[in-house]
Amino acid sequence: MIAVFYAAMTYRRRFETPLAFPLSLVMGGGAVWALADACALAAPTPGLAIAVNYAVFPGVATVIVGFFLHTSISSGHRPSRPALLLIQPLLLVAVVATDPWHHLFYRHAEFGNLGITGQPGPAYWAHVLYSYAMMMAGTVLVIRAMRRAVRGQRRVYRWFLVGAIAPTAGNLVTVFLHVDMRGLDLAPVLFLVTGVVWWWTERSGVNSEPVPVKYAQVISALSDAVMVLDPHGRFLDVNPAAAKLLAAVNPAGGAVIGRQWLEVAGTHFPAAVADAGQTTIYGASGNVYDFRVVKMAAADGSSTGTVVVARDITELERLRAELTEQAVRDGLTGVYNRRHLTTVLEAQAAVAADGHPLSVVMIDVDHFKAVNDRYGHAVGDQVLVDLARQLAGSVRECDMVARYGGEEFVVILPGVPAHAAAERADLWRRQCAARAVDTPLGTLHVTFSAGVAQLTAGGSPEDLLSLADEALYRAKRAGRDRVLTAEHTLSVTG
Template sequence: MFVMYAVAGMTAAVVALLTVRHRRLTELAVPLGVILGGAAIWSMSQALAVVAPTRGQALFFSYAIFPGVAMVVAGYFWRSALSAGRLRTRKRRLLLLLVHPVLLMTAVVSDPWHHAFFRGFDIAGDGSLVLSPGPLYWLHTAYSYALMTVGTVLVVRAMRRAVRGQRRLYLWFLTGGSAPVVGNLVTLFADVDAQRFDLTPVLFLVTGLVWSVAERVGVNREREPVAYAQVIAALTDAVMVLDPKGRFLDVNPAAAGLLAALHPESRGDVIGRQWQEIAGRHFAARFTGAIQSTVTGPDGAVYDVRVVHMRSADGTCPGTVVVVRDITELERLRAELTDQAVRDGLTGVYNRRHLTAVLDEAVAGPDLSVVLIDVDHFKIVNDRYGHAVGDQVLVRVAEELAGAVRETDTVARYGGEEFVVVLPGTDALTAADRADRWRARCAAVAVDTPLGPLTVTFSAGVAELSAGDRPDDLLRHADEALYRAKRAGRDRVVVANGADCKQYSV
């Protein structure tokens, strides 16, 4: 037995060191190293207990087994939880794994005074030490099996959710983990005397070797199995799981960051708290009960919110999944593209398509007038100065018009050198007076050219909406007035009834 324990202990120690050296490649290496290190301490202590020359030394090495036991149990659960993706975002919970080893060591060290861990010992016929378990021993054993059972359940549940290529790794994990459990049960319950021949540490070495070989020979090419929890944690969308009463059951890191911004005092620690308490009643009420909605946050950010109600096999709703995506930049780009779709590419004022939509809506209101503007002698400008200068002239005229109108007015390029200004709530005479001020304003603007400064004028026709008129009728009347302005000598404004607003010579 001494040789078997010693060889197993040294092998486990060597493999543990080699495994931990790969910790940068996979986070599963550290818990596997802890398991193998614990198996090494367990086996070596068993070996020394077998050959100890005195009862006191044998008892000491029997107690020395339990640091290794604690490492094995904690390492098994740690690796199980990591494999199942349950500790990636909760690493602080690893500290809870230290509770059992600390309490176990306290019980073992103090056992000579209270004898609650081992009630006593007997000497077997071959002179070996046989210990009688006490209540704390059985409590430690029950806890160890409970913790390992929880770890196994996590792995089984992860295997059921995993893709086909990942399931083989989980099967090897479960196969390797079952060997020491069987050995320990045989040691505990098959025969009382068998406690001096413990197969468990040797079989934990087998477990470590199976897991290590399974990963290295490519049972699965991935370094680690991918669990749903890891996938959700990697998403940039905020994912929140709520119970039927609206309390947080789980959130991914993106959701924790979003909720911390909405409720700074929470700092993202929201598990068990009410959704409305964290998000704010007004913000939460914007999509409560809705499947999909767009919500604007208090900071102006825009969110796409999707609500999925989970359904159990019996038809009940165990909770709700809320997925929130920040679409602020997307909405900005969408608004920009929408605006570009209704703008003239050269001048930046609205295009003819948008003008049609505005007129269709504006004819339903009272007192609507339009001004149709044509840049005078524009063909001569293009022929003498070139089309580039002609474009500059159109841009400057458009800028002057856009800078002179009200927010409710609309300036649009009608085609070529023609512009239309829509003036809701304005009669014809008022519109003509305003158009004449625009005419004087544009006439004062000079465009630099290779041949010297260039100034231009425009002619304008004004029409007011009459009962029964459609948008086409209104534009036709304005076009007729513009034609009369040109025939009268240009650089003037004419109302559709034929009267000049004012007379100017070119």
């Protein structure tokens, strides 16, 4: 009754997992097997007991079919023609149904206190051999799958084998040892153990995906190029991604297995396998590769080969550079931000310690609040963007334009003295005043004020900015739209 209930519950899940239907066959066949055994023991006449006993064997055949299907699917070898598995059960039914006439299954059978005893015939032994052969074949499939599986899945197959071995051992005891157990047939009872163990391995999650994962499948599925070399640097194996990479860098290379690393890839990645570890290599085509090299060693410490894993990180490096650039840029104007200004100014001040002049120009848009109030913030933003573009397009490659905050900008001019910096700033001022910004309220002309300071003796980058700021505010107090130079000069301390 337990087997019938479990077979019904498992059969209901046949569309959820491919293992449900085979397991329902095992449990259903075990139920028929046990029921036939019980009915034979309870039969009122020996003739009826022997007749009912024949019903055991269709149940056995159903168990074998379910067992082999379950082991095949679990090991990743689903039968291509499962209907062929029905041939033996159908022949068995035909033989046992007609056995009273030909006695090929039982040469002689009689009913005693401990159940049916008799002399097996050739058909009986053919059935036994076929059943054990199928169970052995299924067990071998599971063992082979276990050996190829990744480590975390081997536990599944070990438990699977525990469930398979239990009824096999019980049946061997029943068939060959004839131990006095008062009519108890161990095999159908122990198939309940099989059902519980197999159910647990599936429902607990350790076997939620019954198709085994082989190392070769894992390596082939990787997008990283994996190459295995022998101790002499010859290719032993490459996955599809590695074959594609090697074909890309050496189109005329052809097959690589058995060839030397230097012959196939050495001109493109000359130092990739020299030492274990990780390195970044820039290819001749401009691509960037991340190489990881693992040296394999035997138990005695001798080298058994090298595993090289390569990944094309060109796009990753481009995105990284782009993100790095974005991190130092002002989001609105596109020029550098204040944090990067501080970093660059400190570096330039260190260079100025050797006697090179360093000047900064601090710029503030005149009446910017009034522009925002009258024309709106969108126009105000456009004014800042236009000014930033003008400044960025007017400086040298070694100069730097940064948004200092709000409507303020700072231009770093290494190697330029204060008077030359003031002249350049005044040119930018005139260009800015000549530009027009079209708005819904009419044409807008903006001006800016600027303060210029030079780092010469005794000061720091912070003092340099402070002096430029003071000069800027003097320019604003003097009427705006002008450039003034700081009244003091400074130099780098130390």
